[in-house]
Amino acid sequence: MNFDDLKNEWNAETPEGSNISTNMLKIKQAHTPIDKIRAKMKHEFFYQLFFLALMTFIPYLADFSSTVNQVYLMTYAITCGFTAYYFFKFYVFYKNSYDLSMDTRKNILWFYYEMKLNIELYKALTYIVAFIVVGFMSAYLFIEKASVFTKILTKLSPVYILLNCFITILIIGAITELWAWFYYGKYLKQVKKVVDELDYE
Amino acid sequence: MxxxxxxxxxxxxxxxxxxxxxxxxxxxxxxxxxxxxxxxxxxxxxxxxxxxxxxxxxxxxxxxxxxxxxxxxxxxxxxxxxxxxxxxxxxxxxNENEGKEEKLTYLYAAVQELNAIEKALVFLFLENQSHREIAENLGISEINARVKLNRTKEKLQFIIKKNGYEF
Incomplete structure (x- = not known):
């Protein structure tokens, strides 16, 4: 195989087709993995807002006692605080523009770590919200169903209770990891593949 | 604007x-x-x-x-x-290449079997980039670029041969 001949043909190749026009510059949606993640995060932000708005009606619908109501308000405020903090971080990520004119290594590593960092932030937020929900449920049972709950707890061995706590944490962890992987993992995997190909000696 | x-x-x-x-x-x-x-x-x-x-x-x-x-x-x-x-x-x-640029048609078919970085190496090589320029564009050392490019060229030759074509 003669690469010089190939080069000559390559350089002589002239593409057919019409010229690139202004219309092509008007497309809004880009398809880099970062753009895909950003678009999904934007959707999630609106879902989260919707659920936070929905959560304000829960005390009216569930008819909580005044003590549970107070606990609920605290839980709600903490959830809002954490959500606001993380979504501010996501917003910074959303607005942080990328520079595709860097060399490939710099560019690909920037994409990889930026995505990884934000997926980890996303997981952290999911863990926090999940534990807040579990915390509130436990408080609710202790306050509202104290007699039944205490009766059940006294019948159970401490090992069994501990085991249940561990299993709950494990389930929350597994769901969070799987969800993050299912939702964002494929993008990270693709970029990681290119990083590995670049590093392969 | x-x-x-x-x-x-x-x-x-x-x-x-x-x-x-x-x-x-x-x-x-x-x-x-x-x-x-x-x-x-x-x-x-x-x-x-x-x-x-x-x-x-x-x-x-x-x-x-x-x-x-x-x-x-x-x-x-x-x-x-x-x-x-x-x-x-x-x-x-x-169909633009049909009949007139057979080599390039085989080349485009063969590069589909290369990974993303190998494609970049072949592309920059065919665009007459030197080893130094390839290294600068990819962010790797010049030696690494040379080694990777040689391996990729061998792999490409093998794929083209395997596909029943030789030039």
Whole structure:
């Protein structure tokens, strides 16, 4: 195989087709993995807002006692605080523009770590919200169903209770990891593949 | 704005062969090639304000085009973009090489079996880039670029031979 001949043909190749026009510059949606993640995060932000708005009606619908109501308000405020903090971080990520004119290594590593960092932030937020929900449920049972709950707890061995706590944490962890992987993992995997190909000696 | 747009369009139309070739190297299917072509043009336009003329326009263009192709994620559900519905963009004619550029047809078929970085190496090599330039574009050492390129050329020869063609 003669690469010089190939080069000559390559350089002589002239593409057919019409010229690139202004219309092509008007497309809004880009398809880099970062753009895909950003678009999904934007959707999630609106879902989260919707659920936070929905959560304000829960005390009216569930008819909580005044003590549970107070606990609920605290839980709600903490959830809002954490959500606001993380979504501010996501917003910074959303607005942080990328520079595709860097060399490939710099560019690909920037994409990889930026995505990884934000997926980890996303997981952290999911863990926090999940534990807040579990915390509130436990408080609710202790306050509202104290007699039944205490009766059940006294019948159970401490090992069994501990085991249940561990299993709950494990389930929350597994769901969070799987969800993050299912939702964002494929993008990270693709970029990681290119990083590995670049590093392969 | 209009003036910038015109200058930009003029520049990329002069060098649109780069985008065509990269799209054909990185995507097998004609529709996917069009999508990638479109994505590259968009990314070039987004990156254009950052082009200060410190390097040649083509040098800057190679980087943006290759980096876009390397991280491009195929569309999940193909839907034509609204902006293009009224425009006849004949980006890639799948039969354009038939009969007249047999070698290139085999080359494009063979590179589909290479990984993303190997495709970048072959592309830059065919674009007459030196080992140093290839190394600078990919962010690797010159020795590494030389070794990787030699391996890739051997692999490419093997694939082309395996596919029943030799030149």
């Amino acid at each position: 209009k003036e910038t747009e015109d200058i930009f369009l003029n520049l990329i139309n002069q060098h649109k062969a780069i985008i065509h070739k990269i799209s054909k190297m990185y995507m097998k299917d004609a529709e996917e090639q069009r999508d990638l072509f479109q994505e590259i043009v968009l990314q070039l336009w987004k990156a254009y304000p950052g082009f200060k003329g410190n390097s040649k326009f083509t040098t800057w263009m190679y980087r943006v085009c290759l980096n876009t192709a390397l991280i491009y994620f195929k569309k999940d559900n193909r839907k034509p973009d609204k902006a293009l519905l009224d425009e006849n963009i004949d980006v890639i004619d799948v």
